[in-house]
Amino acid sequence: MEKWEMKVYNAVSVLVVIVGIIGLSWVLYGLYEEHFGEEKPVVMTQEEATDTKTVEKKAAVSPAESRIISREIERSADTPPVVTYYVQAPTLEKAATETAKAIKTQSQAIPPAAVKKADRTIVTADNKLNKVDVYKINLRKAHKLKAGVSYIYDKSYFTAGYQAGRWEGLAYFDWQGKPKGGSVLYTAAEW
Template identity: 45%
Template sequence: MKDSDAVQKNLKVDSRAADDISREIRYIDRENVVPAASYVIEAPTIEKAADITEKEIKDNDPGLPAAATEKTDRTVVATDPQKQKVDVYKINLRNNHKIKAGILTADGKTYVGAGYQAGRWETAVYTHTGRQVEAGSVMYTVKQW
């Protein structure tokens, strides 16, 4: 899950989404982010535990924590043999909508603006008078880190 190429292949996502996913998983591991839920199952091997977990999620098993059955763009079940555990990652790829507000100065005038961002695209409109749109912009995020 920390290798972008493997994420891209296994999850069938584009390279940008794979980079985002692997970066977030590395962050989760590095910062020791506390899971939304934990539970225990018995299985003869960690691989079998992952298979059971995956099937229970697919079947929407009522015994699972709500966080495990939450609807998301992707659900990834990954084994961690060193810690003898199975991790479930709930991934939303395109649910990052943002409403923005700000100011712009140009030619000695100050403009108040409002904007909207969906994924990597951002649009904004600005007004100096407060009565009409007097400027606008469209931007695309080329690189994130």
């Protein structure tokens, strides 16, 4: 192996290790937040909950996530609630705020369905029907780390990959850690 090839190999190896450490840290942080992160319910009116721009600002989510949240809230308007319970409050807004506080503190006074873990919790005050709704929305995970084994031309390779949305990149390594190739894939259809 020539001197420049060795430098390239070392640089690629260091880069792969750095990306692996960053990816592992990211995954561990995500797992920590998923299991130990504090529930942060967002209070808004029913009209605000169906407006994607307002959801994006109030819930601090991306435009794609705000569309998903608004769509889920609109779809669930015709379905009966999983649980119903009553709160004493002078106004609907106060009832929504009290419900959000109870969810955040995981109070025993509210049903377990309202306290269960979700990616986003939206509490809405519906003035037309004189009620407060709690929406538990789980968003699609946009980032994925992948690992596996590939078998190509009678040889096996360790495969590491990263997926962001519909794009996926894969790198193939021999069992000594030397990079042997790569792929970039785009998800054309999902179901």
